[in-house]
Amino acid sequence: MKMSEGVEWALHSCVNLAWSGPDRAVSAARLAAWHDLPAAYLNKQLQALARAGILTSSPGPRGGFRLARPLGAVSLMDVVAAVEGPEEAFRCAEIRRQGPGAGAPAAEGADAADCAIAHAMSRAEVAWRRALAAQNLDEIRQQAERQAPEAPQRLRAWLAAQ
């Protein structure tokens, strides 16, 4: 099981948009160039973030993407759900209702939530989602700045020179 690389791209792009400042919209092409990413595919992730209300998108030659709300109001879960979709990783196909193992029709009133396996897998996934929801991107930005204090200014200088 592998999460899309678009999640990493989207998370870095949100931090980069915080660093670029609220006064400037940044195009997908420039956000992509900053980390040498394919612009068309990054644009797809940025559009997903805009649909999720994490970014705003403006058209035109000076258009681009901005943060729609402060990074402190964006959790890892928000970004993962925007890029990967809201479905759980484990999807019960109800195989226990197939074949001779399906048992008596009387049991058919039960739904997937009653399957002990689906229930246990879902409970574990909730722990993951809670942990993703508990971390906001401003905490991540602060940690990134402690490691690379010059990064915000370097990005703004590069954008100004484009």
Added chain:
Amino acid sequence: MKMSEGVEWALHSCVNLAWSGPDRAVSAARLAAWHDLPAAYLNKQLQALARAGILTSSPGPRGGFRLARPLGAVSLMDVVAAVEGPEEAFRCAEIRRQGPGAGAPAAEGADAADCAIAHAMSRAEVAWRRALAAQNLDEIRQQAERQAPEAPQRLRAWLAAQ
């Protein structure tokens, strides 16, 4: 992001092997037939469980799969790792080291663990893995039997009739 359907198959197969009893090896074909699954693909998952030490596999016309240890000693995490592999779902590609955003060479001594994003994503995934590791398959078997008390006997009767 989607977990392989093989995880659901493998989990149900472990419970079914507990129900079939320790004295009987059950072939992949019969385990598959019980839930109307493709036998070749289920066999691949069962072989993965055997490689992980969850099942034993014996050859020959009366051969098949048995539990290698009690269900209480098999966690959801054991089965997920056997089928999906040990890698984390989020894999940092270190895009922050690419393009103009890569910054000064001085920063290159740092490794992926230093990336604030990789670190935060990994921390959330640890919460998921801990929750998977905290649930063993015997708890799941017990819950399944409360919902379908006749299931173990039904499976044994069906196997005996094959």
